[in-house]
Amino acid sequence: MAEKKKNNSSLEKVRGKRVAVAATVFLFPALFLIAVYFIYPVIDTFVISGYKWNGISSDRTFIGLQNWVTLIHDKNFWDAFGHNVVIMVFSILLQIPIGMLLATFLDAGGRKYNIFKVIWFLPYLMSSVAIAFLFTYALATNGGIFSSLASLIQGKKVTIDLLGRSPHALFAVIGVMAWQYTPFYMVYFIAGYGNIDTTIYEAAIIDGATRGQYVRHIAIPLLGPIFKTACTMSLIGSLKYFDLIWNMTQGGPVNSTELMATYMYKLSFQQFNMGYGSAVAAGMFILITFIALLFQKIFVVKEDY
Amino acid sequence: MKKKVLSIFLASVLSASILAGCAGGGSAAAPAAGGSDATETTKEEAASADTAEASTGKQTDGKNLPELTTEDMTILLWDIATEEPGRPTQEAAVARFMKDYPNIHVEQIHQQNDNYKQQLVVAMSSGQCPDMYVSWGGGPMAEYYKSGFADDITDLYNTYDHPDFIDAAIAQGSYKDKILGIPFGSLSGCDIFYNKTIFKENGLEVPTTLDELEDVCAKLKEAGITPFALANAPKWTGSMYYMYLVARHSGNDEFDAAYTQEGSFGSEAFLFASDKIQDWVKKGYFPDGVNSLSPDDGQDKQLLYDGSCAMMLHGSWMAGSMSSDNAEWYQENIGVFRFPEDSEAKAKGVPQDVEIGTAIGNCFNFNSKGDQAKLEAMYVLATQYYNDDTYNQMQMDSFQTPSIKGFEEQVTDPNMKVITDVFFNASNVQLWYDQYLPASVTEVHKNSMSALFGLEKDGAEIGADQDAAMKAELAEE
Numbered sequence: 001m002a003e004k005k006k007n008n009s010s011l012e013k014v015r016g017k018r019v020a021v022a023a024t025v026f027l028f029p030a031l032f033l034i035a036v037y038f039i040y041p042v043i044d045t046f047v048i049s050g051y052k053w054n055g056i057s058s059d060r061t062f063i064g065l066q067n068w069v070t071l072i073h074d075k076n077f078w079d080a081f082g083h084n085v086v087i088m089v090f091s092i093l094l095q096i097p098i099g100m101l102l103a104t105f106l107d108a109g110g111r112k113y114n115i116f117k118v119i120w121f122l123p124y125l126m127s128s129v130a131i132a133f134l135f136t137y138a139l140a141t142n143g144g145i146f147s148s149l150a151s152l153i154q155g156k157k158v159t160i161d162l163l164g165r166s167p168h169a170l171f172a173v174i175g176v177m178a179w180q181y182t183p184f185y186m187v188y189f190i191a192g193y194g195n196i197d198t199t200i201y202e203a204a205i206i207d208g209a210t211r212g213q214y215v216r217h218i219a220i221p222l223l224g225p226i227f228k229t230a231c232t233m234s235l236i237g238s239l240k241y242f243d244l245i246w247n248m249t250q251g252g253p254v255n256s257t258e259l260m261a262t263y264m265y266k267l268s269f270q271q272f273n274m275g276y277g278s279a280v281a282a283g284m285f286i287l288i289t290f291i292a293l294l295f296q297k298i299f300v301v302k303e304d305y
Numbered sequence: 306m307k308k309k310v311l312s313i314f315l316a317s318v319l320s321a322s323i324l325a326g327c328a329g330g331g332s333a334a335a336p337a338a339g340g341s342d343a344t345e346t347t348k349e350e351a352a353s354a355d356t357a358e359a360s361t362g363k364q365t366d367g368k369n370l371p372e373l374t375t376e377d378m379t380i381l382l383w384d385i386a387t388e389e390p391g392r393p394t395q396e397a398a399v400a401r402f403m404k405d406y407p408n409i410h411v412e413q414i415h416q417q418n419d420n421y422k423q424q425l426v427v428a429m430s431s432g433q434c435p436d437m438y439v440s441w442g443g444g445p446m447a448e449y450y451k452s453g454f455a456d457d458i459t460d461l462y463n464t465y466d467h468p469d470f471i472d473a474a475i476a477q478g479s480y481k482d483k484i485l486g487i488p489f490g491s492l493s494g495c496d497i498f499y500n501k502t503i504f505k506e507n508g509l510e511v512p513t514t515l516d517e518l519e520d521v522c523a524k525l526k527e528a529g530i531t532p533f534a535l536a537n538a539p540k541w542t543g544s545m546y547y548m549y550l551v552a553r554h555s556g557n558d559e560f561d562a563a564y565t566q567e568g569s570f571g572s573e574a575f576l577f578a579s580d581k582i583q584d585w586v587k588k589g590y591f592p593d594g595v596n597s598l599s600p601d602d603g604q605d606k607q608l609l610y611d612g613s614c615a616m617m618l619h620g621s622w623m624a625g626s627m628s629s630d631n632a633e634w635y636q637e638n639i640g641v642f643r644f645p646e647d648s649e650a651k652a653k654g655v656p657q658d659v660e661i662g663t664a665i666g667n668c669f670n671f672n673s674k675g676d677q678a679k680l681e682a683m684y685v686l687a688t689q690y691y692n693d694d695t696y697n698q699m700q701m702d703s704f705q706t707p708s709i710k711g712f713e714e715q716v717t718d719p720n721m722k723v724i725t726d727v728f729f730n731a732s733n734v735q736l737w738y739d740q741y742l743p744a745s746v747t748e749v750h751k752n753s754m755s756a757l758f759g760l761e762k763d764g765a766e767i768g769a770d771q772d773a774a775m776k777a778e779l780a781e782e
Contacts, residue, residue, distance in 0.1 A: 056429035057452035141594025142604050164538070164597030165759060252538070253596045253755040254762075269423040271744040272448050274430070 042285065048278035055274030067279035077280060080251075080258045081287065087174055087259070088238035094178040096230050099185025100223075104215055106186070107193040117190070124183040132247030135176045139163050166256035169249055173257055177244060181237070185230050192226040193219065228299055235295055239288045260284045363405040365689050368466045371681040378409045380683060383425070383438040385418040385667075390703035394696060395489075402690040409682055429454050437683045439667045442477040442486055443740040444747065446670060450480050455670040456680055457483045467688040473664035473734045474708035487687040489696075490666020491705035494728040495545055498623060498720070499616045500609060501640045503530060511642045515553070515581075518645045522590050525615050532590040534614035535758075536598035536605035540751035541739045543582075543595070543758045545618050545661060548738055550578035552659040553647040557733055564742075566775055571768025579764025582757055596759050606630070609639075618644065620662065621724040625704030628718070641720040643727045660731035663740070665708050742775075749774035 049067050053060035071077055102120060106113050123131070138145045141159040150158040162172040196219060204214045242261035245251065251258035251266070260280065268277030382399070386392040392415065399411045414435070416424055422445065428434050434454050440446045449455040462484045470488055478486030504511070507528050512518040522532040537543040551560055555574035562568025563575070585591060592614060598604040600619075606627060608614040617623070628635045646657040669687045673680035690696070697707045706712050706725050713725045728734070739747045753767035762770075 054448060054452060055426050056434075056448070056454060136599070137602070139597070140602075140604065141597055142592065142608065147594075159593035161594030161597055164594045166761065169597075252540070252752070253759055254752050266748060269426055271748055272426070272445075273745065 045278045046282050049282045051275045053275040054272040067276050071279050080260045080263045084239050090174045091234045091238045095182045098182045100189050102186040103189030121183045128243040132244050169257050192223045374678040380411045381435040382413045383435040385421050387415045394699040398690040398696050402686045434672050440670050444743045447480045454672045455485045459484045461684050468692045469710045477664045478668040486668030488665035488668045488708045489691040492708045494621045494662040494724045496641050497618050498641050502638050503615045512645045514648045515645050531614045534605045534608040534617040535591050536600040537595045537758050538599040540754040543754040547578050548661045549644045554650050556656045570771035576764040624720050641723050656732050658732045660734050743778045746774040
């Protein structure tokens with residue numbers, strides 16, 4: 001008996017060891033990649049932000065916190081941050097409610113609306129660069145969709161300049177972003193609806209609830225956690241946004257669509273100011289983390305169902 | 306494999322064409338690349354003595370050049386020749402070199418122009434800087450030099466043969482009197498293209514003074530035609546108007562003074578230029594939505610093509626570009642004239658022949674890391690294979706005028722002839738501000754151009770912005 005027990009425990013030990021080995025082996029590639037491509041660059045960004053460095057020279061001068069002092073007083077950076085905040089607010093106000101409405105429509109319609117699901121999802125499948133080109137043409141003053149339509153309606157040549165003026169450019173870009181990302185939230189909410197037990201819906205209907213009442217009083221409260229995650233994602237996405245803006249306006253005209261990320265890119269790679277560019281990147285990292293945590297803290301949704 | 310076959314094919318075709326060139330004596334590209342008459346004869350003698358032998362002889366034979374290594378060597382070369390006609394022209398030059406020096410392998414990488422400068426910065430910072438790379442001279446090249454990624458080739462240049470580059474080209478490839486770059490692009494002037502047919506229909510003459518130009522604009526506007534086709538999304542296009550007005554009003558003086566901040570970007574000529582531009586914007590001399598039109602999509606050309614605009618101040622590369630869009634229409638309708646003179650300034654003795662543009666287009670910089678043999682090989686490649694007769698002829702065929710003395714004689718396209726004449730008769734070539742200014746000031750300058758054409762800031766305000774950026778840059782140095 002004793003012998004058997006001993007056998008058992010050694011077997012457990014062996015097994016435990018094997019599990020540990022397997023876990024290490026399986027986790028190593030992921031951890032390694034995270035370390036190399038995420039943790040190291042973040043740390044290095046903070047390190048570089050302490051130097052005056054043009055990004056190519058082998059000698060870089062340590063200047064302590066000077067870049068950070070500059071950053072705190074840099075009007076361009078805070079303007080860019082302001083644009084990020086505007087984009088963040090409008091992204092949350094546009095993308096999530098519209099995504100939610102579309103999902104509600106599709107959920108109510110069931111299978112027969114599948115075609116809409118596919119069509120509405122298409123924008124999200126396109127790359128940002130392609131969308132940027134598409135809308136640069138569509139919004140062009142010379143032969144763009146809006147200008148052509150306006151000309152057609154008014155019967156004379158009219159030019160609608162959306163990307164070349166401030167503040168129109170920022171709102172034009174916000175519109176394009178909404179077009180791109182709404183489908184993502186739509187799918188997200190469809191999944192949310194799918195998670196609601198059908199028996200709840202059936203019970204509500206049996207109790208005499210209308211579809212509207214069901215959505216308002218049952219579905220939306222149940223989708224609460226989904227809202228929260230969607231908002232957090234939209235928030236982080238808007239704060240670190242880069243590709244679409246870069247390809248549509250490069251931050252112009254006159255910095256009116258400059259974001260923190262485009263500002264950082266210009267400093268680091270076009271103006272030979274890698275040290276300060278890194279300070280901007282590190283500043284972005286701190287701001288985004290802070291805002292995201294704050295958001296989580298304020299909007300804690302009790303997961304009580 | 307395919308590439309190899311192609312390069313062998315190219316090499317053989319080219320060696321044949323070199324032979325043909327020798328036998329013919331004076332080929333179309335007369336100013337031989339650095340070759341004196343003596344070398345021409347040696348080559349011809351060699352060719353006539355034994356044609357079979359000559360095909361193995363190098364095209365550099367008989368020239369005063371460094372003896373290149375016989376050991377194996379690889380040269381990593383970065384360029385931006387992703388499209389025709391640049392790509393075949395430049396690949397052929399490398400193929401000719403590798404045929405003559407089979408032990409030296411040139412790895413030619415074509416980078417996308419849009420990302421090239423960023424790619425180069427990343428490569429340099431990570432110790433992967435190519436041995437030989439394209440730059441545009443100006444501020445960025447100075448950064449590469451200061452960081453130790455661009456060799457000083459003044460000694461090589463003074464010791465050995467090289468094409469007879471025009472002075473402005475060498476000046477542009479230099480930094481503080483050190484020669485860093487060998488030109489291999491072409492000169493690009495900047496002049497006003499105009500629609501001859503529209504001018505004729507409206508009884509307009511080519512203007513020679515700013516007053517006449519404004520007169521032409523007013524008449525065009527009356528006829529319902531927007532005078533200038535301008536696409537200012539990338540901002541350097543609008544900058545051309547600004548630079549010229551400054552240059553006509555003050556020559557190089559005020560810009561040079563502003564550059565050192567002994568003067569200011571808010572001085573008289575700059576205010577004159579800003580006021581003129583904003584006056585023209587208000588009068589509708591530029592297309593609506595000028596800041597969102599982009600020349601990358603050819604939106605400025607299109608306005609010229611569809612007759613809604615009559616003139617376009619642009620770089621001389623536009624001649625080739627428009628000709629390749631529709632050669633017949635181009636020949637029939639497009640003429641070119643130099644930027645009109647400011648008669649008031651002229652009366653005060655301000656030179657009216659300062660040209661805005663670039664004398665080189667591109668140059669090669671070298672990063673040999675102290676490997677003299679490699680530097681010499683790269684020097685020979687850049688001066689004798691790029692810039693040789695075959696290369697220059699291919700350049701000329703695609704509307705490019707090499708920055709080498711004597712080539713102005715050979716331009717055939719009437720518009721290119723005007724452009725080249727203006728260029729060669731200029732008292733001074735002012736490199737585009739956005740390439741000449743330090744990178745951080747360039748950014749401010751470009752934004753100023755959006756603000757100017759968008760009527761968001763006036764001349765004094767953009768002057769102050771540019772002064773502040775320039776001061777900050779000078780303080781750094």
